[in-house]
Amino acid sequence: MGKVALVERLTDGTACQGDDCAVIDGTGNRLTLINTQTLVEGVNFDMTYTPLKHLGYKAVAVAISNIAAMNGTPHQVLVSVAVSNRYSVEALDELYAGIRLCCERYHADLVGGETGTSRAGMVLTVTAVGDVERDCVAYRHGASHNDLICCTGDLGSAYAGLLVLEREKVTYQANPDFQPDLDGYDYVLERFLKPEPRLDIVKKLATAAVVPTSMIDVSRGLADALLHLCRASHCGCEVYEEHLPIDYQTSRVCSEMSKNMLPVSCALNGGEDYELLFTVNQKDYDKIKDMEGVHIIGYATEEHMPTVMVTPQNTTITLRAQAFQGLEE
Amino acid sequence: MGKVALVERLTDGTACQGDDCAVIDGTGNRLTLINTQTLVEGVNFDMTYTPLKHLGYKAVAVAISNIAAMNGTPHQVLVSVAVSNRYSVEALDELYAGIRLCCERYHADLVGGETGTSRAGMVLTVTAVGDVERDCVAYRHGASHNDLICCTGDLGSAYAGLLVLEREKVTYQANPDFQPDLDGYDYVLERFLKPEPRLDIVKKLATAAVVPTSMIDVSRGLADALLHLCRASHCGCEVYEEHLPIDYQTSRVCSEMSKNMLPVSCALNGGEDYELLFTVNQKDYDKIKDMEGVHIIGYATEEHMPTVMVTPQNTTITLRAQAFQGLEE
Numbered sequence: 001m002g003k004v005a006l007v008e009r010l011t012d013g014t015a016c017q018g019d020d021c022a023v024i025d026g027t028g029n030r031l032t033l034i035n036t037q038t039l040v041e042g043v044n045f046d047m048t049y050t051p052l053k054h055l056g057y058k059a060v061a062v063a064i065s066n067i068a069a070m071n072g073t074p075h076q077v078l079v080s081v082a083v084s085n086r087y088s089v090e091a092l093d094e095l096y097a098g099i100r101l102c103c104e105r106y107h108a109d110l111v112g113g114e115t116g117t118s119r120a121g122m123v124l125t126v127t128a129v130g131d132v133e134r135d136c137v138a139y140r141h142g143a144s145h146n147d148l149i150c151c152t153g154d155l156g157s158a159y160a161g162l163l164v165l166e167r168e169k170v171t172y173q174a175n176p177d178f179q180p181d182l183d184g185y186d187y188v189l190e191r192f193l194k195p196e197p198r199l200d201i202v203k204k205l206a207t208a209a210v211v212p213t214s215m216i217d218v219s220r221g222l223a224d225a226l227l228h229l230c231r232a233s234h235c236g237c238e239v240y241e242e243h244l245p246i247d248y249q250t251s252r253v254c255s256e257m258s259k260n261m262l263p264v265s266c267a268l269n270g271g272e273d274y275e276l277l278f279t280v281n282q283k284d285y286d287k288i289k290d291m292e293g294v295h296i297i298g299y300a301t302e303e304h305m306p307t308v309m310v311t312p313q314n315t316t317i318t319l320r321a322q323a324f325q326g327l328e329e
Numbered sequence: 330m331g332k333v334a335l336v337e338r339l340t341d342g343t344a345c346q347g348d349d350c351a352v353i354d355g356t357g358n359r360l361t362l363i364n365t366q367t368l369v370e371g372v373n374f375d376m377t378y379t380p381l382k383h384l385g386y387k388a389v390a391v392a393i394s395n396i397a398a399m400n401g402t403p404h405q406v407l408v409s410v411a412v413s414n415r416y417s418v419e420a421l422d423e424l425y426a427g428i429r430l431c432c433e434r435y436h437a438d439l440v441g442g443e444t445g446t447s448r449a450g451m452v453l454t455v456t457a458v459g460d461v462e463r464d465c466v467a468y469r470h471g472a473s474h475n476d477l478i479c480c481t482g483d484l485g486s487a488y489a490g491l492l493v494l495e496r497e498k499v500t501y502q503a504n505p506d507f508q509p510d511l512d513g514y515d516y517v518l519e520r521f522l523k524p525e526p527r528l529d530i531v532k533k534l535a536t537a538a539v540v541p542t543s544m545i546d547v548s549r550g551l552a553d554a555l556l557h558l559c560r561a562s563h564c565g566c567e568v569y570e571e572h573l574p575i576d577y578q579t580s581r582v583c584s585e586m587s588k589n590m591l592p593v594s595c596a597l598n599g600g601e602d603y604e605l606l607f608t609v610n611q612k613d614y615d616k617i618k619d620m621e622g623v624h625i626i627g628y629a630t631e632e633h634m635p636t637v638m639v640t641p642q643n644t645t646i647t648l649r650a651q652a653f654q655g656l657e658e
Contacts, residue, residue, distance in 0.1 A: 022407045022441030024458065034440075036365060036409050038454045040447050043411070078351050080365050082372070111363075112351030118369050125367045125454050129353065 019139050020069040020217060021130075030131045035066035037128075041121030049165045052091055054193040055124070056098025062219070063128035064106050065197035065274040069217035070139070072132035073202065074108040080125040082118035095124075106199055136206070138215035138278065143233035147213050147279040147300040152198050152293050154245040155222050156263055159270025160253040161185070161192030167257075187249045195274040201293060202276075208287045212278035221269040223319040225277045226307050233279075236305025239298030242312050268309070268319065348468050349398040349546060350459075359460045364395035366457075370450030378494045381420055383522040384453070385427025391548070392457035393435050394526035394603040398546035399468070401461035402531065403437040409454040411447035424453075435528055465535070467544035467607065472562035476542050476608040476629040481527050481622050483574040484551050485592055488599025489582040490514070490521030496586075516578045524603040530622060531605075537616045541607035550598040552648040554606045555636050562608075565634025568627030571641050597638070597648065 021033040039045055039059050060077055067074045079099055083092065092115070103110045108128065143149075168180040182189060198217075205212065214233050218225045222244070230237050244267050251263045279300055280288055288294055298310075307319045350362040368374055368388050389406055396403045408428055412421065421444070432439045437457065472478075497509040511518060527546075534541065543562050547554045551573070559566050575592045583590045608629055609617055617623055627639075636648045 022405065024405055024440060032361075034363075034405075034407060034456065034458065036407055036441075036443075036454055036456045038367060038409055038411060038445075038452055040411060040452055043446060043448050076351065076353055076363075078363060078365055080367055082367060082369060111353060112365075114365075116367075117372060119372050123367055123369055123452055125365055127363065127365045127456050129363065 020066040021072070023070070023137070029134055031072075031134055031137055033067050033070050033072045033128075033130045033132060035063050035128050037063045037066070037126050039124045039126075041123070046165075046169075047122075048169050050193065052094040053098035053101075056095040056100075057102040057194050058098075059124050059126045060099055060102035060106075060108075060128070061195050061197050062274065063126040064102070064108065064130075064199070065195070065217045065219070067128050067130035068197045068199050068202050069215055069276060070132060071136050071202055071205070071212060071215055072130040073199065074106055074128050074130040076111045076129040077103050077108045078112035078127040078129075079110065080112075080114040080116070082116045082123040084118055084121065087122065099126075106197065136211050138212040140214055140216050140229050140232035141234075142212075142214035143229060143235050143237075143279040143300045144213060144281075145235060145300055145302045146282055148282060148285060148288070148296050149226075149237055149239060149277070149279050149298040149300060150212075150288060150294050150296050151218065151222070151245065151275055151277045152201050152295070153273065153275040154247045154250070155218065155273050155275060156266030156268075156270045157188045157191040157247045157250045158195060158272040158274070159192070159221075159266045160250040161188035161190070162270075162272070163253055163257055164188060165192065185249065185253070187247065188253055192272060195272065197274060198276045198293075204291055204293075205288075208284075208291065210280055210284045210287050212280055215276060215278035218271075218273045218275045218277050220271040221267070221273075222277065223268040223307075224271075226319060229277060229279070230300070230307045233300070234303050236301035236303070237298055237307050238301055238310055238316075239308075240310050243295060243297040245295045245297075264309075349395040350401070352399070352466065358463055360401075360463055360466055362396050362399050362401045362457075362459045362461060364392050364457050366392045366395070366455050368453045368455075370452070375494075375498075376451075377498050379522065381423040382427035382430075385424040385429075386431040386523050387427075388453050388455045389428050389431035389435075389437075389457070390524050390526050391603065392455040393431070393437065393459075393528070394524070394546045394548070396457050396459035397526045397528050397531050398544055398605060399461060400465050400531055400534070400541060400544055401459040402528065403435055403457050403459040405440045405458040406432050406437045407441035407456040407458075408439065409441075409443040409445070411445040411452040413447055413450065416451065428455075435526065465540050467541040469543055469545050469558050469561035470563075471541075471543035472558060472564050472566075472608040472629045473542060473610075474564060474629055474631045475611055477611060477614060477617070477625050478555075478566055478568060478606070478608050478627040478629060479541075479617060479623050479625050480547065480551070480574065480604055480606045481530050481624070482602065482604040483576045483579070484547065484602050484604060485595030485597075485599045486517045486520040486576045486579045487524060487601040487603070488521070488550075488595045489579040490517035490519070491599075491601070492582055492586055493517060494521065514578065514582070516576065517582055521601060524601065526603060527605045527622075530620075533620055533622075534617075537613075537620065539609055539613045539616050541609055544605060544607035547600075547602045547604045547606050549600040550596070550602075551606065552597040552636075553600075555648060558606060558608070559629070559636045562629070563632050565630035565632070566627055566636050567630055567645075568638050570638055572624060572626045574624045574626075
């Protein structure tokens with residue numbers, strides 16, 4: 001039983017399932033959105049190469065990204081940190097400096113902070129609360145046949161950053177006198193260590209009066225995001241490899257690593273990009289075709305059609321999620 | 330630097346600090362309350378003697394207790410579980426059965442569930458969302474000189490339950506053929522494994538038109554709760570040992586363990602009772618003196634006065650928090 005099936009089985013009958021946030025429907029014109037993220041040391045982050053300030057920033061950014069992924073705006077952030085005694089007060093100051101910086105940048109109030117103990121490394125829990133106009137909320141379901149599939153920013157660069165960090169870590173462990181050489185990798189490193197939630201795109205869409213028919217954030221690779229979105233929307237899709245936005249630094253890192261590592265694999269299966277993947281009705285084509293930071297990468301197909309990528313050689317590749325297999329046998 | 334000082338330093342400048350929930354002030358007559366609890370295996374719970382259904386129930390109960398501790402009512406619950414492969418699907422079904430049971434009992438909708446991977450045992454994060462009328466919210470601050478100090482239920486019994494479980498665990502580890510004998514300990518075991526948030530008291534107070542001047546839940550022992558409440562309210566207090574509600578089973582467990590273990594120590598420093606500690610104005614004395622489940626245990630004293638317990642022999646003991654020293658050097 002895979003992860004998707006398991007979550008669906010466990011959360012069967014809950015008021016809302018499988019979207020990036022819990023949606024609370026009050027009485028007014030706006031829906032409340034809540035997302036909780038728990039990051040566990042050694043699983044979700046590696047202290048060897050994660051500066052604490054970046055970790056704090058990223059933890060908040062990830063929770064806010066889930067608010068953005070429902071076309072919402074964040075308002076409050078709650079943080080709870082469990083640490084062992086090996087963390088100094090100065091270390092926690094650094095962590096909270098990053099937490100505060102991200103809250104300020106995205107105009108969210110830090111309304112709660114709690115610190116407890118852990119024997120199992122650091123456990124960092126961030127809850128983001130936001131809202132969205134009832135008529136503008138974007139779920140994972142909602143994409144229809146012929147809707148345009150769009151993504152923001154570029155894909156695979158966060159994974160390229162991780163590859164660089166892992167390479168330097170291995171070299172360092174073999175020879176502790178070695179000084180990591182991270183020059184020239186600024187962009188991919190920042191993408192991995194300090195992602196930015198795409199609230200700018202949420203604003204641009206609102207300004208252009210475009211309501212996405214469906215939306216999700218790309219946290220576990222494009223393939224995983226497309227599969228979730230198509231599954232929830234009961235549609236298939238075709239995306240075009242040549243339209244996938246991939247930064248030249250990502251390509252450079254791939255070619256350094258191995259001749260068999262393709263940049264498109266990083267985009268499809270890399271994860272941690274925190275870009276937005278969304279669909280819009282064809283009638284909105286003119287409004288989004290020149291929107292900065294938005295790329296049209298394909299379109300939704302009919303029910304029962306597969307989720308595929310078309311290569312420049314016109315080969316069709318059926319996509320499978322590879323990023324998250326934790327609960328697979 | 331102790332835990333209290335550390336949390337205050339880290340959360341300095343946040344919109345709300347040190348209460349049981351984050352308080353979000355919207356536009357209406359009601360305040361939104363949010364509390365997030367993270368439970369880490371090996372730190373907050375021991376799988377040796379924690380049935381998964383009870384664990385799920387307790388995780389939700391603890392988050393809801395924090396909503397109750399601000400005189401609020403829960404409405405939604407979000408759960409996120411990170412587990413390693415050694416947990417079967419059936420085990421997670423059990424966990425969720427407990428989660429659902431507690432949500433149903435306290436009329437909270439389970440609006441979000443997420444399952445991820447962990448290499449460090451189970452990490453369980455529960456976020457409870459509730460609300461409270463603006464005029465009825467109870468913070469930790471707000472107690473004034475001569476206010477009556479009240480607590481609910483009985484104290485120390487959860488800790489007595491933990492002592493029994495730890496005793497049986499040690500015996501079992503020494504001799505795996507040994508069958509744990511838990512007969513006659515039903516009450517203290519249930520108190521530890523399956524605590525109930527005191528929403529019944531929140532309702533009774535509302536029915537009696539009593540708004541507590543301050544409130545907190547007793548999660549780390551009475552001493553810790555009194556110290557937090559007095560510190561936030563800038564007052565001292567006197568509580569009377571003979572008025573502390575202690576169940577006979579708690580006393581029995583203590584006498585079995587050691588002749589030096591006093592039931593009052595369990596009440597003061599035991600923790601995990603999840604009862605409510607609150608203060609009311611003297612004018613409300615008639616309304617609460619016969620309220621079932623509520624005990625008047627003392628009164629608040631003036632600023633700069635100490636937090637003390639008076640023994641039946643009329644000795645005054647200054648209280649210190651002993652329960653939570655995780656971040657102390």
